[in-house]
Amino acid sequence: MNITPRDLLKNMFAAAVDAAQPDLCIPKYLPPPPKGRTVVIGAGKASAAMARALERHWPAPLSGVVVTRYGYAVPCETIEIVEAAHPVPDAAGLQAAERILQTVQGLTADDLVICLISGGGSSLLPLPGAGVTLEDKQAINRALLKSGATITEMNCVRRHLSAIKGGRLAAACHPARVVTLLISDVPGDHPADIASGPTVADASTCADALEIVRRYGIELPAGARAQLDSGAGETVKPGDPRLANATAHIIASPQMALEAAAEVARQAGITPVLLGDSIEGESREVARVMAGIALQVRRHGQPFPTPCVLLSGGETTVTVRGNGRGGRNVEFLLALALALDAAPDVHAVAADTDGVDGAEEVAGAFVTPHTLARAWAQGLRPRDSLDNNDGHGFFGALGDALVTGPTLTNVNDFRAILVL
Template sequence: MSLDPEKFLRGLFDEAVRAAAPARCLAAHLPPAPKGRTIVIGAGKAAASMAKVVEDHWRGPLEGLVITRYGHGEPLEHIRLVEAGHPVPDAEGARAAEAILDLVSDLDADDLVLCLFSGGGSSLLAMPGPGITLQDKQKINKALLMSGASIGEMNTVRKKLSALKGGRLAVAAWPARVVTLMISDVPGDDPSVIASGPTVPDLTSVAEARDILARYGIDVPLSVAAFLESEAAIPPKADHPAFAAAETHVIATPQASLQAAADLARSQGIEPVILGDRIEGEAREVARVMAGIARQVREHGQPAQRPAVLISGGETTVTVKASGASTGRGGRNAEFLLAFALAMAGEDAIYALAADTDGIDGTEDNAGAVYSPATLARAKGLSLEAAEYLARHDAYGFFQRLGGLVMTGPTRTNVNDFRAILVL
């Protein structure tokens, strides 16, 4: 078999991204036009591309506002676009969130609020609850990002500290009809977790949010602590009439993208094994497990005979120690791959790619990185100590020196991480 392993792996990643493109999956879910106004609002890394599809297919007048991360915008004609900070919220996002609240207020039952949410929406829809400053919310967000907390845990906290998330947006828009279209970037595709569920009932409690902050040792500002003791932190009840009239559709999922990649692999004569779409855990620990599975394929033909590709998704985490051990540039996918390289120790016939489907691995400009059996030998030739780079969370720097970064730019969608391990 004549196969370029890195080209093959990059092809699988590109196919996974294409499967989640709003242009491919959104138009079929558009609701009929209402008697009254159509207000389009949204937040997330895919918000601009989702709004573009709405504009291209909508028949009738519409207006609205969507928020996306800096650099992820697209030209829009009728819907206002705001670019704002992610993963840490900023003043642009806060102002835009207030404008969204103004847009959906004072509507009636003849009006439609079409909501477009994707990964990143939680940070971008940054309107703090009463009495909480943006600075305090930023502090909590930064601490959570470095703590190793899962996306579900982070969003449990975010929902409690928001004026719009955790179903509050739907309540604000009532009695207008609310239809929400979501692209999932979370394990399990739970609509209440995607973008922290602005139009979906929040079934978690304030006590859970306080417990998460305590468990991860987060230093809680006084304003946040006071808010979490107030009635304002309690989410709207699930039996509120706003939720009975609302519709929610998850239009793209990690599993669908993994399946698209698997179908492409099979068409090229490589047996795909989907290990799961909701794999979580510390990136370097997940890497060691994946290395063990890859060896099992190569040595014992389990769970598939060679040539095979192990495909997985989900969202790993990276815990940065408070001691200041991090002096480098990371990204959970690059960190996964650097740990995978160390676990494989240059063994033959195994290649890997790990990348974020939004095109941005954490806060860097790469989507992820690629590994080959020659990676550690090439690093040694450049006097790069892989273990030292991993210790200071500088996987970006390691793969940058090797020319192993995967660069795509913003993909304008987001179905979370994509990992593919090729065993020849």
């Protein structure tokens, strides 16, 4: 192998991100222009880049507004780009959601709405249902993020406390045709879970949301509790006639990203092994399992001979008990390093493809056989850092953080364990 392990891991991550760039993915899914207007709306960390790609490839006039995370805007000619907060929503996101709803008022059956949705859209469209305030949604969001709930569970609660998610945005576009282009950041690629499904039908119920709240001990403000208890928060269900002219297409997914990384590995003479694109669970528990597989490979050549790289995607969770800086990928790596216990010839990267792991402007980090020894030499206590949920502090101190800046896409987490 004529490349360092770190450079190979970095190249695989870059390939995963590049495979999900909107300019590559959008053109093949564009519908023909309509008789009437073309209106563009959207939300997510990739939505601005998606809007720019749409403008480049659309042959007719269009206008609209999309909302993205602070720092993720890119210049567009006719589509307005608004920035707001993620992962905890803010007033800018609330105003953007209101603007988007206003933009689709009064459309006709001759009009076309192209909706650009990617991960992060739930926080960027925080328009609350009746009796629920933005402050309520912020508090609930923070509690869900710390609870260890899966993204599917979190988005179920969010949909039922919203005035725009759970198919409501598509219903507001009726009778116009709605074509939603989705970049998936959720395990299983279920459209209703991507940004909480603003333009797709939702089969889940208020009762489901209440059960999730009970399961994780989430304190609900009175207005939010009333919204769920009364059933007033029910989403737009499958078969609703307002969604008869709405379609959705997943244009990029975690699997596509893993396959792109796998090709980089093959070109370097390393056998890629795809373990799954939708792996969930507590970050530290997933890490222990992955470490066990890597050690079996190294010691016994089972179930795969060396050299190989174990690739996986999905979204793990962290139940926050400490006061460190997070996030889920660096928590995974810190637990992985401890479980590997300085095993020779095992290197790893884990990072979020959007460039932000948790709330930090850091994508993820690297682990090497020397990670633990270097940490101890600096006076760091790896297990204490893990107990304090301080993966970013740990890897930042070692100089092993992976910082990419905004990647302008989001197909969830990327993990690669290289066994030489």
